Amino acid sequence: MNESDTSGSNPKSDCTLLNPTQIDEMHQMDFVGPRFIKGYGAISSLHLIDVVSTRVHIEQFDSKHMDNVIAFLIKYWSNNPIPKYLQVDNGMYFIGDFKNPRGFSRFVRLCLYVGTEVVFIAPSSPWMDGSIENFNNWFGSKFWDKETFEDMEDIRTRSLHFVDQHNDLGAWKKRNKKLEQVEPVRILKDAAEINLNKLPVTDGAVHFIRPVDDGGRINVLNEALKVGKEFISEYVWATIYTGTRKMNVYYRAKDQDVAVLIKEFDYELNMGVEPRRDDIWKT
Template identity: 30%
Template sequence: MKDEIKQRIQAVLRFLSGEKPESICASMGRSRSWLYKWISRYDEKNSSWCENRPTVLSHATNRTPLEIEEITKMIRLNLYNQDLFCGAQAILWELEDLGIKPLPSLRTINRILSRNELTHRRTGKYEPKGTPYPKLPAFLPNQTHQMDMVGPCYLTGPIRFYGLNTIDAATARCGLHSSPSKSGEDILDGTWAIWTRLGIPDNLQVDNALSFFGSPKYPRATSQFIRLCLHHGVELWFVPMSEPWRNGLIEQFNDHYQQKFLNKVIMTTAEELRVGTLAFEQRHNSKYRYSKLGGKTPLKALAATQAQLRFPNHEEVPRQRLEKPEVGRYHLVRLIRSDLKLNIFGEQFSVPPELKLEYVVATIDVKEQRLKLFLDKTQVDEFAYRMR
């Protein structure tokens, strides 16, 4: 028993000195629930805090056990101090991973946070600067998806991989795919696999990574990714360069993906990665609750809309090389700076002075072979754009 007490004291002191809970538990062979239990009991004014307490039956059968409440508080503080998601949903996932029983509801966790004044939100949220920005509609399922490539990431081994992550802006459903590279073929395979589960979107928003648009050496040569979208009636939107927050939903989800999946699930093989990725996708879509969805999970939000989704034909799995499309259009949102230049994947076009410091939409019309420039849905200029 003395060794047990010494271990409790040592664990708490290491935590108070700033050591991460994961490191403490790994070195001592203990669970995080054990660590949080003794952290919650620590009292510098009472030397008996580390000793066992007699079991006392509670008369309030509907009250959350004190120990679970203390663990909830410590988890919230630990997540907040690491600059991670620290809301009720994130805490519930932590409690679930720790094997805490009975597991409190989201409402109970919110009550615990509220009565302990642990509802403070971080500052620093992006505030618009006043220049109007063209936003895509996100009222119906698959009206707009946001996609991003994460990586390179590494498994224990090590095995290097890239994560292609997608989120539906209306329902917050996610689609994930892990691949060994970010080549054009892997992008096609990943996008196709995600569409078979989420459905095909009307609009797909991405950043300006080479994996998506191709090569700056040949800006008018449509990449295989652009061709895939055009062949399936998807309008592709490239956000302004150096403005990742314009793809804010998927950027925020990537943090969640890193925190709740890559940092917590031990995987050593490509097959474990594949299975784990699909399991995390299903867990998120079926269990994660969003306040913007009225407390519904993404799948519940989808069911409530009764929307009819469009899925790809399994007989049309894309193979390199896709034919050059004859119709369709894709868009680039760009901020026109003081040099009055429009940058289309490295190619420069001069624009009128009245567009200075305005966000414009440059639409490439494949059928007409024209580049059309729009400001607030009004066409303000047009260029010949012969595609390769």
């Protein structure tokens, strides 16, 4: 079985170890597009959703580039709480290149720097990002594919009204639910002082949901790692702990409440790891 194709399998494992119940506990992020606007060119839309509150934030760009992802997050995190987890797919604008092993992209480094833990879903598995995919479908049918736009300014202006309507409706639907805010609330301060071209690797965690291939291996950051043939066709959860330079791999069967540690690797890095700074957040 190809590691990125589990359509013919019937995994007995839970794909995720997370069950968010609080606002800003987990966000999901994804690109939509590109869409080609006559007389202007290609536009892609970057979407962020809070899994619990369903509140969204979006912005359009002329390309799916990591620079745009970073600018989007810096602006958002300077005015809104940083989530505990940020779940994304394996696009190069998030994970980086598909060649060099154990390399941390600038996106991952930024997330480590601000204290959020990235979760990469399994390759070619958009259903694992159910919340953002549901919004993407709503965005497509109610706005993206329905309206005619003139240029970037036009779509950005009009998309703000669409998002406000979506968030107002989501708040109304959850009006009787007592949703709690994850603690502590952390908002980025002095973002302009961050050297985005020289972001360090910071002490933290990065997570990967991965299928086990026919050789009993998973692929994490362009490196095949053996976890055991008994887990072939199953999904496992791999976590890199940058501070201790370890990778732990967990498995949880669907009928089990607790994940089991099935493998531990030494995970040496070719760069230093800096401690997380607590002075980067607003008080």
